[in-house]
Amino acid sequence: MVEKVPMTQGGYTKLQEELRWRQQSERPRIIEAISEARAHGDLSENAEYHAAKEAQSHNEGRIGELEDYTSRAEIIDVSKMSGDTVKFGATVSLVDEDTDEEKTYQIVGDQEADVKQGRISISSPISRALIGKSVGDSIEVVAPGGSKAYEILAVKWG
Template sequence: MSQVTYYTEAGLKKLQDELHQLEAIERPKISAQIAEARDKGDLSENAEYDAAKEAQGLLELKISKLKDLIANARVIDESQVDNSKVFILSKVTIKNLKNDMKITYTLVAESEANLKEGKISIDSPIGKGLLGKAVGAKVEIKTPGGVIPFEILEIAR
């Protein structure tokens, strides 16, 4: 059984759009490539046919994984989330206690993470270290660069 993952409405819509793209556009393209390669004759020595069949297998695997992800996805009702502690969709301002640098992250599902937009996965070392903590909490988070002490300055939505 797959694990439940939490998404924003926009994040789930993005997954659904990707699934639609794969099923409605990519799948027919690959079927056409297979038919075209089949029309060229002997399949035992047809590299185009083998490549198209392999691409079809990879596409079907991707479609299957996306369907499974969507089936186990839950949309988060932001109005029901407690702001006193860090949870998914929390916008958290933290201070690195080693260098006094302040940074703000929004904790999101892994598939929505985008560091350029300040969105980090709840499954990342920092995300895991912040989950469930309150404002003022000091946490030491083990990162690939070593253990870094942080203080939570603010939690918002």
């Protein structure tokens, strides 16, 4: 059975755009670089050729990954979700119980996570601690930097 990969519509769109770019722009550019480097003669000592072949390998590997993720994508429409309980797609506001620092995160699929933009992976320790909880609940997260306690301030959708 094929395991579905949960993601938001925005995350799915970004993966599709990267896939299209890699196939339609990056692949032809790399092929051109390989053919140019071949024209320089002896391939055994041709650094440009080896760099282009390495770039081609990396690009084709990423294309394979992107095709896999998009084919197994289970797009979850966050705008149609509601409720007081934290689940995939929720935007959760937390307060660190030790420092009173507030943070807001949206729980998203593994491929679209970006902590700097406030999007955390569904499989991260903090997400796993949040799932099923509600406003006012406290959670404890055991992270590489030690244990942290948070209180849930708000759960928003869309």
